[in-house]
Amino acid sequence: MTEIPVGKDLLDPNDRAAAALRARLAERGVWMLNLMSGAGAGKTTLLVRTLERLKRRFRVGAVAGDLETSRDAERLATAGVPVAQINTHGACHLEADQVERALREIGGFDLEAVVVENVGNLVCPAEFDVGETERAMILSVAEGHDKPAKYPLMFTESRALLLNKIDLLPHVDFDEEAALRDVRALNPSVEVFRTSARTGEGMEAWYRWVEDRILARRRGA
């Protein structure tokens, strides 16, 4: 019996595919966002609004991940942008090679920005790099303020946090201060946006954050 050192992450195949995809997107000048959240946080509604806004200035597309059905892709397509659907058939996250194939389907490498709507799940998507330029996540106030403490990894890994459905604050027991205290302890540099995709409140600041990033990529950053 011989011991061989391996010294690799067990996600090495996905990490390699993701790094290759990220490099290719950079070379083609495409900015790609990996948008993650639990199920029912309002990802699809928020994304439809965001795509409607972005398409006025940029060539944008979207990739929707779901266990089954093409409902999300159909809803995203109402924004009038190219959309690819990935059905994971039971898997709770997207992987880099799936996203790469979906991008080819919609001519994603010739776009300026692509938003990937990950599978609704607060756990697994945080482990799988899909080759994105940046990660953002949504927490809706209806989910409860203990989520950052209970699911710390995704909150640690995101550049932006959208605190969504703030129009529901009067109706739910959501301790915003406690939630944000935990979030900032986990991730001091995270940008927080308070939004309601339904009423439009707070969405302008979020659009600007995204647009600034797409413009930076256009300039070659």
Add this chain to the structure above:
Amino acid sequence: MHELALAEQMLRVMLQSAGAARARRVLRARLRIGALSCIEPETLRGAFEFVARSTPAGECELHFVRVPVRVLCGACGILRPGLPFDPCPSCGATGGEVVEGRETFIESIDVDAPGDPPGGGSER
């Protein structure tokens, strides 16, 4: 279901390393799994048994080392256990950088290499 995807990825990494050493079988693997990673070792073990069946790693035993989370306190700079939002036992501050506890790492594998005497279970 994400342990199944992890098990598939892990099997690929192990078979690659074993193939490079021209090994016949993978007998044991040592894994370091951080407490902050979203991996449940027993679920991963079950998933691995399933995906590795009838491969050279079909009888591979997985040995897990759970790595606790350690945070570099942002205020006093000591390495402390717990999560960033727990207060530092030394100075009481919260916050800091997670330096250990996120790993999902394959350290090494034991294989039957060409020069090894047969053993460690039935051949074929």
